[in-house]
Amino acid sequence: MKSDNDELTHIDENGKAHMVDVGNKEDTKRRATASGKVSMSSETIEALKKQELQKGDVLGVARVAGIQAAKKTSDLIPLCHSLAVNFVSVDFRIQESHVEIETIVEIFGKTGVEMEALTACTVAALTIYDMCKAIDKSITIEEIKLLEKTGGKSGNWKRSD
Secondary structure: OOOOOOOOOOEOOOOOEOOOOOOOOOOEEEEEEEEEEEEOOHHHHHHHHOOOOOOOOHHHHHHHHHHHHHHOHHHHOOOOOOOOOOEEEEEEEEOOOEEEEEEEEEEEEOOOOHHHHHHHHHHHHHHHHHHHOOOOOOOEEEEEEEEEEEOOOOOOEEOOO
16 A cells, blocks of 8 residues: 555656665664565475485574575666675574574665565575475465665664554
8 A cells, every 4th residue: 555655766757667765874883674484384394394304504594594585685686776785694493383584784875675575585585495395395485575774765674463
């Protein structure tokens, strides 16, 4: 739902996509947190807990993949700015039927890091899928979402659900 001050900043007056000019924006500390869920069979969860999967340390590799993805977001999302990321964390909580992922990205810069946090979460989830798919083809990746963002002109935002 659009509010009165929402506008499509990546579309010019002729309806063409363009990269937003952030050159005159003030550098501020910015942080974004995202989450997601990778659902799988209980057998796969147990193999993951015991680190018995053939491809090795699934969560360790997924953590590194998520960190790398945050740093490379502008290579994947066409209109994202290339950012000097200061901090990335990728954390996992193994539950009974799924793995919860939470990513945090921080910078001191001119534009937000929501896309970096979401990309880190998504690539970490895809890495879990890739490393577990040999024993469980029914894995699903679900609920990738922004939880919170701080900093910048638009201020802070936090998911209320």
